[in-house]
Amino acid sequence: xxxxxxxxxxxxxxxxxxxxxxxxxxxxxxxxxxxxxxxxxxxxxxxxxxxxxxxxxxxxxxxxxxxxxxxxxxxxxxxxxxxxxxxxxxxxxxxxxxxxxxxxxxxxxxxxxxxxxxxxxxxxxxxxxxxxxxxxxxxxxxxxxxxxxxxxxxxxxxxxxxxxxxxxxxxxxxxxxxxxxxxxxxxxxxxxxxxxxxxxxxxxxxxxxxxxxxxxxxxxxxxxxxxxxxxxxxxxxxxxxxxxx
Numbered sequence: 130x131x132x133x134x135x136x137x138x139x140x141x142x143x144x145x146x147x148x149x150x151x152x153x154x155x156x157x158x159x160x161x162x163x164x165x166x167x168x169x170x171x172x173x174x175x176x177x178x179x180x181x182x183x184x185x186x187x188x189x190x191x192x193x194x195x196x197x198x199x200x201x202x203x204x205x206x207x208x209x210x211x212x213x214x215x216x217x218x219x220x221x222x223x224x225x226x227x228x229x230x231x232x233x234x235x236x237x238x239x240x241x242x243x244x245x246x247x248x249x250x251x252x253x254x255x256x257x258x259x260x261x262x263x264x265x266x267x268x269x270x271x272x273x274x275x276x277x278x279x280x281x282x283x284x285x286x287x288x289x290x291x292x293x294x295x296x297x298x299x300x301x302x303x304x305x306x307x308x309x310x311x312x313x314x315x316x317x318x319x320x321x322x323x324x325x326x327x328x329x330x331x332x333x334x335x336x337x338x339x340x341x342x343x344x345x346x347x348x349x350x351x352x353x354x355x356x357x358x359x360x361x362x363x364x365x366x367x368x369x370x371x372x373x374x
Contacts, residue, residue: 130235130236130271131232131233131234131235131236132230132231132232132233132234132235132236132239132251132253132261132263133232133233133253133261134271135236135263135267135268135270135271136232136253136260136261136262136263136267137261137262137263137264137267138260138261140165140252140259140261140262141155141159141161141164142164142165142166142167142259143155143164143165143166143167143177143219144166144167144168144169144219145166145168145174145175145218145219145220145223146218146219146220147218147219148217148218148219149177149181149182149216149217149218149219149221149222150217152164152177152219153179153182156179161264162178162179162249162250163176163177163178163179163249163250164176164177164178164219165227165252165259165262166219166220166223167259170258171258171259172257172258172259173227173229173252173254173257173258173259174225175219175220175223175224175225175226175227176223176224176227176250176252177219177222177223177224178224178249181213181222181223181224182222184210184213184214185214186214186215190214191210191211191214191215192210192214194207227252228242228246228248228251228252229251229252229253229254230242230251230252230253230254230263231253231254231255232253232255232260232261234253236268236271239251239263239268240268243265249264249265250262250263250264250265251263251264284339284340284341285341286312286313286314286315287312288341289312289315289317289339289340289341289342290310290311290312292339292340293310293312293317293335293336293339294310296335296338296339297310297332297335300331300335302328302331303328303331303332303335304321304322304323304324304328307321307322307323307324308320308321308322308323308332308349309321310336312342314343315341315342315343315344316342316343316344316345316346317336317339317342317344317345317346318345318346318348319332319333319336319345319346319347319348319349320348320349321349321350322349322350322351322352323349323350323351323352324351324352324354325351326351328349329347329349329351332347332349333345333347
């Protein structure tokens, strides 16, 4: 799946000379948290987000640093902070050199960019011109029909078990040698021992994501590594512990 397959094409954008108040109004009216900034030729030159409005003189939240820190950072940094907290035009507060992708960018690459840069949207460009935006909401919308299609595929109990075991063997964290899987009429039962309590939820999720699974029953026993005590699934829910021979 590529950026072109999930991006929003009708993008609300602003020019660099638009006031920040007009930009903020557009965000509120359209229920979005950021706007691409384009020049007169339609080329992407920046992005302005609600985060750019956090440190503002109007709200008394402009950044105030200790004198010693200002001395270390230098007067240039203080001047830049002043521009961002007092600027009236988008060009004065926006982030320039925004992270952007082409229409051929994979969804995985886009997610990696969102995580590494801690951003909520990625502009999509063609020959430097803005042609779309991929946001977290676009990723969620793309996920739903795919998940629905996967769940609709019917499998026999044998095929379900084979699929679960194959996925178990593909995961480095999975305690393959300690877990047994049985399937009856689409209902999966997980048996065996885990040495890390976090494996319980992961194993259940792994089984739930296999096509044709109707429910997952947890019979796993967690052996606490320090005390050697074993905690069964039902006892864990009740907050009790039981030593297992």
